[in-house]
Amino acid sequence: MTTEQEKMRNLIGKLPSWGNGDFTEQEWKAYLQCANYIQRVEKHDVIQLLEIIEHKYTSQPDSDKIQSKLFILLRILFDIPLSGNVTSRKSFKGWENWPAENESGEVNLSWPVTWKNNQPHLESNYEGSLGKSYASVKEYTYFQNLYNYRNIADKLHSD
Numbered sequence: 001m002t003t004e005q006e007k008m009r010n011l012i013g014k015l016p017s018w019g020n021g022d023f024t025e026q027e028w029k030a031y032l033q034c035a036n037y038i039q040r041v042e043k044h045d046v047i048q049l050l051e052i053i054e055h056k057y058t059s060q061p062d063s064d065k066i067q068s069k070l071f072i073l074l075r076i077l078f079d080i081p082l083s084g085n086v087t088s089r090k091s092f093k094g095w096e097n098w099p100a101e102n103e104s105g106e107v108n109l110s111w112p113v114t115w116k117n118n119q120p121h122l123e124s125n126y127e128g129s130l131g132k133s134y135a136s137v138k139e140y141t142y143f144q145n146l147y148n149y150r151n152i153a154d155k156l157h158s159d
Contacts, residue, residue, distance in 0.1 A: 004041045005049045011037055012053070018068035018112070018126040028120050029156070035077040036152040043144065050136045057133070067093060067134035068126060072113060074136065076120060078143040079150040080110040090142060093134035097127040118155055 001009070011034040016027045023031070038046055053070065057063045071093065086101035089109055101107050108114060112124040 017065035075113040078147040092139040
């Protein structure tokens with residue numbers, strides 16, 4: 001593992017997992033700092049680390065915790081629209097409480113993360129998951145092909 005991958009792994013390890021209620025300001029700051037660091041690392045190093053994490057945690061009893069951290073992190077890392085057609089939403093994990101589309105056929109593509117006053121918030125509690133492990137590498141690559149990295153610096157310094 002490279003030095004950058006070790007640092008990313010340590011930062012991810014300190015993140016809170018998705019649970020009941022929103023994260024605290026300090027917990028969100030940890031996500032923002034982690035995303036800010038990852039944005040400066042070579043993309044192939046990020047993908048390789050995600051592959052290592054996926055392989056290591058696939059059969060662990062608490063695998064949903066690490067998977068939820070990665071799921072939230074990618075929604076901080078990339079500038080994903082808060083509103084888009086439901087057909088634009090791709091699922092890389094069977095979260096039990098995916099929201100249905102509104103009357104216009106739109107959903108929050110960044111679900112469960114939303115942004116208020118330039119800061120992230122959770123709009124849904126964790127309710128479990130079904131099926132295969134979270135395909136974080138596939139989702140990272142999917143997002144990388146569609147979206148730019150989010151401008152994290154202004155979120156770390158805004159109060």
